[in-house]
Amino acid sequence: MITKEYPKVYLYRRIVQAKLFIDLNYADNIDLENISDEACFSKFHFIRLFKQIYGKTPHRYLTDIRLDKAKQLLSDGLTVSEVCFRVGFESLSSFSSLFKSTIGKTPTEFLSNQVVRQTEMTTNPLKFIPGCIASKNGWLKNSNFQETD
Amino acid sequence: MYVLNQDEAYDFYVNKLGFKVIIDMPMGPNVRWLTVSPKEQEGIEINLFPLVEGQMFDAETLKTMRELVQKGTFGAAVFECNDIYATYEELKSKGVIFKKSPTKEFYGIEALFQDNSGNWFSLGQKK
Incomplete structure (x- = not known):
């Protein structure tokens, strides 16, 4: 070293x-x-x-960390108002407008997209995995991913 | 990227390196499809694939693969950060093991670190 x-x-x-x-x-x-x-x-x-x-400035860094964490919590299924206060914003309107101006979608739109994505992952997981890897692991034959024994 | 244990790899890549989880979904017993991405290099998606016995590896191959990963045979990725000295200090404070601290080479400043499976990476700084 x-x-x-x-x-x-x-x-x-x-x-x-x-x-x-x-x-x-x-x-x-x-x-x-x-x-x-x-x-x-x-x-x-x-x-x-x-x-x-x-x-970036410390203030901008703090805001970005909060928004990143907000995205993660929304993906985990928390409501917009829960997320807002949990990441340190004091008002729902300032959270929503900052989220929209930075991410390009409102928190509600982001949450809806995540719900759709999570549903797709549950119903059609192979859509997210390269076919060659799925094939090599035998996942194409066992698409419900249960024990095969 | 082959890892020895997906839970431990998750902890290393997410909580120590600060990577973002892109996909984390179960794919049967003991296997998840787990992909992560470095926050400063959007567009890169790394699959943390567990070394477990199954269709991909029989017991003998698995043993060999685990030994090779553990002894640091594999290292194919180069990560970039805004400031290599700050990243080095942060990762070191979180317990990441460096094989080489930031050093000026003819191609730029470089550091080398290992994940908790044994895979090693080069860390560079954006110009």
């Missing part, structure tokens, strides 16, 4: 810790000023370094 350290490793570690803090606490009312304080940076310096590393 090569262990040569790269320059400014301590800066990287502090920014990464701040990013991991957001990953863990995205559903809470996160104050980005507190994060920059904890990372021992001025707010301006923190935002600049974060953007340089992750390509």
